[in-house]
Amino acid sequence: MSAQIMESRTSLWPAAHDEDADRPRSRQRQLGASDTVCERRAAYILAGTERTDESDKKTAILGTYAHEGLLGAARRRYGWLVETSVGDDQIRGHIDAVHLDAATAVRLPKRLRPTEPADVVTVEDVKTKSTYVWDRTVRYGATEAELRQVYLYAHLLRTVGWEDRWGQRPLARLGPVDVQRIRFRFVNRDNGEEHVQEFAYDPEEAARARWWVERVTELPGPEDATRSFDGPGLDAICDHCPFRTTCWGLGVSPGAPVQTILIHNDADRAQALADYVAGHEMETKGKALKRKVRKMLDASPAGVYGPNELSWTGGNERTDEVVDRQAMLDRFSVLGVEPPERTEPDWEAMERLLIAAGLAVPMRTERRTTARAIKVSPAKNR
Ligand code: SF4
Structure with missing residues (x-):
């Protein structure tokens, strides 16, 4: 086999998986803000529990590539401050982007100042989403876990500032930064659509997020933590969780759903x-x-009504070629052949006879209307 064919048959995924496993995030044991999605999972991480389960990471890896590509472009083209780290003795994390206001930016060396300062310091989190969950994302915005994650970042910035580490020392020297706004930027990874959700920093939400982390750290052990999701087979978060076997076991008997343990x-x-x-x-x-x-909306035209968009699919005229039965009866009559009959002519038998005799089955065009279905989606640019 030639080297060229060998190359084309070698999958790229083993290389991508190896690189992913080498990322610091994949090996860390300290609780990261992005680990606060499930109480029990956070407790396993804090306890240093061995990860038992592998899962197909292709989608996550593609999401990471898109994420890195977009943030890299924003850094190079817009001068955004991206991928900086924050942390204290309890929790740490990487903030996708921080937009500094003029008063804070001026305290930085010129090369780190944004080209266009924001009106208030804003913490931005970029999330890539599939089309499958896009409508839900646009309609309801960030999930509870996503809000918790970003509030943890913002709170760390407001209370500690940036981590004092190589590559961001001038940022660390700023000390606590007065974050005033949170922004989520959702990007549809299937078609590139963007949706922005932003709101003022809420100290109560931040306190709730910190309290969530404190509660987990105070638990005697992971078994005392609540499972925040319904388990493998019911929730994608559990399907990809590295602790799913430790968390759920194997069910009460072989082949039984794991939820039977409840x-x-x-x-x-x-x-x-x-x-x-x-x-x-x-x-x-x-x-x-x-x-x-x-039924109420059946006569309503498509359009945007309040926060929702109404559209209709189907209801279109379509034409089908069908057997013209009257013409087929006429043809039998011209031929002087009695049509085979049941209570009514046996249409299928007539077709078979004509075909067997090498004669064309008469056809006519029938107009039909395809089924009309309602579609309700979140209105764009709300
Ligand atoms: S399997 Fe699900 S419930 Fe259990 S720790 Fe993982 S994410 Fe949480």
Whole structure:
């Protein structure tokens, strides 16, 4: 086999996975702000628990590449201050971008000053998302865990400032920085669409985020931490969690869903059944509401109404070639052949007979309308 063919058949992924494993983030044991997505996962990290599970990291690696590419371009072209680190004895993290105001920027060496200072110091987090969750992201914005993460960064900047480490010493010398605004920039990694969500820094939210971290650090051990998600097979966060086997085990018997470990006795069964009934009621009410609204909107034109956009799919005229049965009866009559009959002519048998005789089956064009479906999505540029 030629070297050229060998090269083309070698997958790029082993190289990408090896590089990913070498990243400092993949090996760190200290709690990072981005590890605060699940209470139990954070507790495992703090306890130094061995990671038991591997998962396919291709999507995450592609997300990292897109993230690095976008932030690198923003640094080179816009002079953004990107990928800087903050931390204290409890938590650390990398902030995607910090936009300094003029009063803070002037305290930095000229080469580090932004070309265009912000009106207030802003901490920005860039998140790449798939189309699959895009509507939800645009409609509801950052998740609770994403908010916690960015508030931890902002709080560290406000209380400690930047970490004193090589590459960012002039930033560290600024001391605490008065962050006033949080910004999320969501980028759809399938089509590049951008959505920005920003709001004023809320000290109460920051205190809540710090309290979350403190609570985890005070737990006697990971087993005392709450599982923040429903487990593998139900939640993608668990599907990719490196502690999923430690956390959920293997179910109560081979092949059983891991969630079976949540049932210990009849009281648990009674509660699970009550939850099932409640879920069923919510589902029934939700379906009835959607059915009613669908009929109410049937005559409404597509457009933006409040925070939502109404659009319609289908409802288009389409033409199909179908057997022209009357013409087929006429053809049998001209041929002087009795059509095969059941209670009505046996159309399929007539078709077969004509085909067997080498004669064309008469066709006609039938107009139909495709099913019309409603689509409700978050309005753009709200
Ligand atoms: S498997 Fe899910 S619930 Fe358990 S630690 Fe990981 S993310 Fe949390």
